[in-house]
Amino acid sequence: MAWNEPGGGNQHDPWSGGGRRGSGGGSGGGGGGNNQGPPDLDEALKKFQDKLNGMLGGGRGKRGGDGGGKKGGGKPRNTFALPGLLIVVALAIWAASGFYLVDQSERGVVLRFGEYQEVVTPGLHWNPPLIDDVRMVNVTRVRSLTQTQSMLTRDENIVEVEISAQYQVASPRDFVLNVRSPELSIENALDSALRHVVGGTDMIDILTSGREILGSSVSSRLQSYLDSYGTGISLQTINIESTSAPQPVIDAFDDVIRAREDRQRTINEGMAYANAIIPAAQGQAQRLIEQGQGYRESVVAEAQGQANRFNSLLGEYQTSPQIMRERLYLDAISEVFGQTNKVLIDVSDSSPLMYLPLDQLRSGSSGQGGQRSGESSGDNVDPQVIERLRQQQSGSGSGNSGIRREGRQ
DSSP, rough: OOTTTTOSSSOOOOTTSSSBBOOOOOOOOOSSTTSSSSSHHHHHHHHHHHHHHHHHHHOOOBBBBSSSSOBOOOOOOOOTHHHHHHHHHHHHHHHHTEEEEOOOTTEEEEEEETTTEEEEOSSSEEOOOEEEEEEEEEEEEEEEEEEEEEEEESSSSSSEEEEEEEESSSHHHHHHHHHHHHHHHHHHHHHHHHHHHHHTOOHHHHHHTTTHHHHHHHHHHHHHHHHHHHEEEEEEEEEEHHHHHEEGGGHHHHHHHHHHHHHHHHHHHHHHHHHHHHHHHHHHHHHHHHHHHHHHHHHHHHHHHHHHHHHHHHHHHHHHOOHHHHHHHHHHHHHHHHTTTTEEEEEOSSSSOEEEEHHHHHSSSSSSSSSSOOOOOOGGHHHHHHHHHHHHHHOOSOOOOOOOOOOOO
16 A cells, blocks of 8 residues: 555655654654655646636535544535636637738739728738638749640641740739639639631641731730639739641641742742832932933034024024124034045146045154155055046046135135
């Protein structure tokens, strides 16, 4: 039996230095009442239970030490004390669980019994638990979505298009309340917008130069869909990752693309040649035009000068006709003889034949000291010409052997 078991005979405390407790609950004599040992755990637990029972009202009676064994009377039990204590503890736990922290990148959508109340900003907040439902929405994170679809073009060809979209939450309230699944909604909307745009575009434009136009058209149409749905989503970018023909015919389409590239290169070369030739032709045409204008102006000016000269000569001719006739004759002879080859031949009977080639003398070498008039015999001149000249000389009748001036009256 333990030394401190209630009702036991062994009441000796091994730490107190002796003494026994009597059956009547009194302490033994001789210094046995000084108990300085460690606390008894069982006794402490028993005291706590007694205090708790006392708080709840009506603890049980203690057993007497005098052997009478009668139960003592206690306070009546309070039946509402324990539930009240439990309610207080529950209320404290409920109130403490209502505190929450909203991160800087988040916004909290508060719903009270399912009805929208407000959007809370970053910081520490409190809302009654089980009454308010706070849903956190990240408004700074850029979400992405990628799709690869095969679809029909306007010219009834099939293409495979890989497209990616980046978006952010612009309105937390609309993102949480208006659409049950925003991610699924934007996925379906992206597929619808892409099919609508691709269905109105030729395949060659999608595979080559029309990819940028395709991306912008899909972006504007998708944003209009999201706004009409009220998803609270704002598109950031739309990227056309790749466009290709179906795998079984991709080689043939590659050949077509190469042929189109060669065609475009040839067109560019032709345009470069045209850009080089056209300015030169335009310059030559302008030069011819300017030459024609200059010739026209020179002819007009010369004609005007001739007319003015004629008018001037007419006035002088009217003043002295004989002198002007002589002057005009000399000018005409000088102009005619100045542009033709001239030869002087003396055909008089009394002198030997003289042949003087004036044109050869003029074009001869000027380095010699003096030009000698070349004499030649009649062998260098046709005899018939000489005979005809002699007959004309002899038939003149007046014995004049000089040069006769033709056309004089």
